[in-house]
Amino acid sequence: MKKKFFFILFSVFLIIGPNNAFTIEPDVFVQSTVNRASQILSKNISKEEKIKELRSIAMETVDINGVAYYSLGSARKNLDKNQKKKYLELFESYFLKSFSSRLAEYTNPQIEVKEKVFLNANYTIVSSILIGTSERPEVKIDWRIYTKNPDNPLIRDLIIEGLSLARTQKEEFASILNSNNNDIDVLFKSLEEFSKN
Amino acid sequence: MIKLLKLFCILIMITSSALADTDGNLELSKKNKQVKDCFEPLNRASFALNQGLDKALFKPIAKGYRNLPPSVRVGTGNVINNISNLITIPNNVLQGDIKMAFINTGRLVVNTTIGLLGIIDVADNMGFPTYEKEDYGQTLGKWGVGPGCYIVLPVLGPSTLRDTAGSFVNVLGGDPWYHASINGNNEYLSENVFLASKVLGGVDFRANNLESFDNLEKNSMDFYASLKSLYIQDRKIKIENIKRGNIQVIYNDEGDWEEIDTK
Numbered sequence: 525m526k527k528k529f530f531f532i533l534f535s536v537f538l539i540i541g542p543n544n545a546f547t548i549e550p551d552v553f554v555q556s557t558v559n560r561a562s563q564i565l566s567k568n569i570s571k572e573e574k575i576k577e578l579r580s581i582a583m584e585t586v587d588i589n590g591v592a593y594y595s596l597g598s599a600r601k602n603l604d605k606n607q608k609k610k611y612l613e614l615f616e617s618y619f620l621k622s623f624s625s626r627l628a629e630y631t632n633p634q635i636e637v638k639e640k641v642f643l644n645a646n647y648t649i650v651s652s653i654l655i656g657t658s659e660r661p662e663v664k665i666d667w668r669i670y671t672k673n674p675d676n677p678l679i680r681d682l683i684i685e686g687l688s689l690a691r692t693q694k695e696e697f698a699s700i701l702n703s704n705n706n707d708i709d710v711l712f713k714s715l716e717e718f719s720k721n
Numbered sequence: 722m723i724k725l726l727k728l729f730c731i732l733i734m735i736t737s738s739a740l741a742d743t744d745g746n747l748e749l750s751k752k753n754k755q756v757k758d759c760f761e762p763l764n765r766a767s768f769a770l771n772q773g774l775d776k777a778l779f780k781p782i783a784k785g786y787r788n789l790p791p792s793v794r795v796g797t798g799n800v801i802n803n804i805s806n807l808i809t810i811p812n813n814v815l816q817g818d819i820k821m822a823f824i825n826t827g828r829l830v831v832n833t834t835i836g837l838l839g840i841i842d843v844a845d846n847m848g849f850p851t852y853e854k855e856d857y858g859q860t861l862g863k864w865g866v867g868p869g870c871y872i873v874l875p876v877l878g879p880s881t882l883r884d885t886a887g888s889f890v891n892v893l894g895g896d897p898w899y900h901a902s903i904n905g906n907n908e909y910l911s912e913n914v915f916l917a918s919k920v921l922g923g924v925d926f927r928a929n930n931l932e933s934f935d936n937l938e939k940n941s942m943d944f945y946a947s948l949k950s951l952y953i954q955d956r957k958i959k960i961e962n963i964k965r966g967n968i969q970v971i972y973n974d975e976g977d978w979e980e981i982d983t984k
Contacts (some may be wrong), residue, residue: 629932686958696943
């Protein structure tokens with residue numbers, strides 16, 4: 525009986541254990557990500573070094589391809605395989621530059637995770653507060669976390685006081701396309717120029 | 722009476738164009754519909770003018786303002802906020818939020834008297850709820866009027882037809898501060914006092930957002946489009962009063978996000 529019990533327990537561990545052993549809760553993931561970023565930002569190193577380190581965090585924690593497809597909106601459906609590949613490469617350079625240089629402006633930001641709300645199997649919103657200082661008021665930041673793979677949650681959007689960065693980016697891309705007869709090459713050129721400058 | 726008729730006509734003209742889409746469908750019938758940029762070339766010209774004015778005038782003034790002692794800046798911001806209650810309170814009533822109208826009336830009375838004409842935000846220290854400004858554009862939105870076309874007003878910046886109509890209501894009787902200053906028969910208020918309060922409000926806003934604007938401009942490929950998007954998003958959350966609301970209500974539309982997984 526005892527042997528049978530241990531056999532069942534061992535089997536259960538084998539089945540469930542490996543799948544859940546590394547599941548990361550979205551709120552824990554956000555807090556650990558902001559702590560890592562905050563540590564870099566408070567280091568006594570040059571802005572360029574900070575940007576370099578922030579880029580590596582972004583590569584690990586942001587679903588850059590997901591954000592890329594979202595930002596392109598319905599125009600992504602018209603891309604062929606090569607254009608998609610080129611777009612993803614250009615977007616990654618653009619995103620990493622934009623993301624890290626935006627963050628590098630802050631020194632030692634203190635972010636406190638408040639709550640998480642499960643939207644559906646793919647998304648959880650983690651709500652946090654950027655603690656106010658004498659120079660700026662408290663800011664509410666929501667994080668859209670992509671949880672399709674619970675072992676590897678990824679950031680897809682930051683919503684600052686209700687304003688979505690991904691949506692702003694999407695509308696910026698749409699504006700560039702609309703002003704240029706939906707010519708994707710113009711967008712590619714803009715992304716390329718942004719990353720170079 | 723003539724003023725009331727004028728107000729009515731302007732509202733009808735502007736809100737009807739805000740409601741009507743090019744295909745004749747009502748704005749309200751389409752969830753999360755894009756706000757049309759009907760006058761884009763003109764808007765971009767206005768935007769360029771505003772950018773020039775900002776670089777030459779507003780930004781340097783805002784930077785100078787930032788060098789003032791924090792207590793002076795906080796006091797100025799408090800006075801501007803206190804005056805804005807005069808527009809917020811009637812809009813609380815028009816939106817049916819009578820409780821908030823009472824709270825904001827209490828805030829106005831307390832801050833104007835004990836708070837020395839609003840310099841000190843006594844109400845905040847007494848535990849009043851966080852102050853949220855309301856205006857006639859938001860009220861029209863709450864009543865179901867769509868935003869209409871996006872417009873960039875020279876000097877004043879981003880707006881929509883609906884929000885511009887809302888601003889006209891201020892001039893046509895909706896803003897007691899404007900009327901007390903311009904038409905009031907008293908020795909303390911004048912047109913200059915009103916203008917000074919508006920300019921100070923603008924400088925205070927610009928000074929509070931110096932880094933955010935610089936950062937956004939530096940990291941935008943199309944700064945005009947980024948500001949347009951942020952303005953429209955901001956107005957939407959203000960109209961729906963969801964800035965700090967229930968997350969499940971805020972993120973109720975997942976269509977765009979879900980679609981990228983089924984690409």
